Amino acid sequence: MLKLRDAARTFHMKAVGNGKLISFWFDRWSEIGVMIEILSERGLIEMGIRREATLEEVLWNQRRKKRHRWPLSNEVEKELSIVKDKLTLDMDMDDVDMWRWKSGFKPSFSTSETWSMIREVATPCTWGQSIWFAHATMDRIAGWNPGVDTTCVLCKRTPETRNHLFFECSFSSLIWEHLVKGLLGIAYSNKWNIMVELVYVPTMEKRKRFCLRYALQVTVYTLWWERNMRRHGDPLRPMQFLAKFIDKSIRNQLSLVQMKEMKGSAGFGGLQFEQPPRCRFARTKDQQIAQPCSCESSRKDP
Known part of the structure; x- marks a missing residue:
């Protein structure tokens, strides 16, 4: 001031x-x-x-x-x-x-x-309406406090940046892949810059673009929520739980849109998301007790 x-x-x-x-x-x-x-x-x-x-x-x-x-x-x-x-x-x-x-x-x-x-006027972002992310990831916080631990709390392996958290992290990438890979097909990507451009592709079918935008918003919100909880010492929530929560949120929103009969929104049934993802390393209950899943162990503190 x-x-x-x-x-x-x-x-x-x-x-x-x-x-x-x-x-x-x-x-x-x-x-x-x-x-x-x-x-x-x-x-x-x-x-x-x-x-x-x-x-x-x-x-x-x-x-x-x-x-x-x-x-x-x-x-x-x-x-x-x-x-x-x-x-x-x-x-x-x-x-x-x-x-x-x-x-x-x-x-x-x-x-x-x-x-x-x-204020300093900058060039408007073309993707600003689809997602707005103004929070500070650990790489930015490190600029203010050089002694802070910047390790991603989701994968416990890599320094946390925006691009890593969404969705290059092994934890968030698995959730994102199961949610939208079936929707995007060969256009699927876990790179942030590609995704925010993809949600504004004018040639994409309107219902498909709506689904993608909403999936992006809910996933970003949920992962940031989980990240903050872990940063503040709250209990870890399994990947399976988060995936089900995001999937249910998306399906509830699509059902609400259909019920309101919004113009151009009917017929979402043809655009299917993947079923809530199961861990790719999932085994039987006895096997899990004998040897924990590698994706779960990767999220434990060393």
């Missing part, structure tokens, strides 16, 4: 009423700017106006107007004459705080308008 002080000053000025609440030197009451910034400390002596003076005091204290050697001081004297002429029309009018908008200064303040003028 401190770095924005200089920028913030340009967003506020005073509309002169009676001048009682306006600092002559430190408020911006003229289009010329803030007087102390224009005339500097030299102006205090040149103009013969004390530092604490209000605009009202300067206008009505019988100060003798004079011709200055410094051109800037003469401009200020001219501005004071203009303001004084206006004040004689209505001395009961209060001073008003004015805030900068794109169209000029107004007596109301807008957070969104101010933000749009100070």
Whole structure:
């Protein structure tokens, strides 16, 4: 916030009423700017106006107007004459705080308008409507806290990045593959950049694109939820549980869409997701007791 002080000053000025609440030197009451910034400390002596003076005091204290050697001081004297002429029309009018908008200064303040003028405008992402991911993965957190452990809590093998978590991680990749590989066929990928482009392919059939987008949103949400729980020491939930949860969420949403008979949404039955995935290393119960599944053991702390 401190770095924005200089920028913030340009967003506020005073509309002169009676001048009682306006600092002559430190408020911006003229289009010329803030007087102390224009005339500097030299102006205090040149103009013969004390530092604490209000605009009202300067206008009505019988100060003798004079011709200055410094051109800037003469401009200020001219501005004071203009303001004084206006004040004689209505001395009961209060001073008003004015805030900068794109169209000029107004007596109301807008957070969104101010933000749009100070922010750095970047090129919009074409896939922004399909998924928005603003959370900090461990590679970003490491930039703030170099001592933090960046290992992915899902696979316990690789440093955590956005691309790793979605869906290059051996844990998340298996869930993602079972959910959408049957839907995408040869177009299937577990690369983040490819997936966010794929959800906006204009030639993809509308119902298929809806299914893919919703699957992406639910899977990202669920994996991030699981990741946070593990980071905070909560019990691990098996891959099978998460896969069933995501699958059920998708199917419930598709059923709801069909019930509402949304335009262009009928007939989702022809777009089948895989059944909730079973572990590719699954064995009988006796075998599992004798030797744990490799994908489960990979998620235990070393």
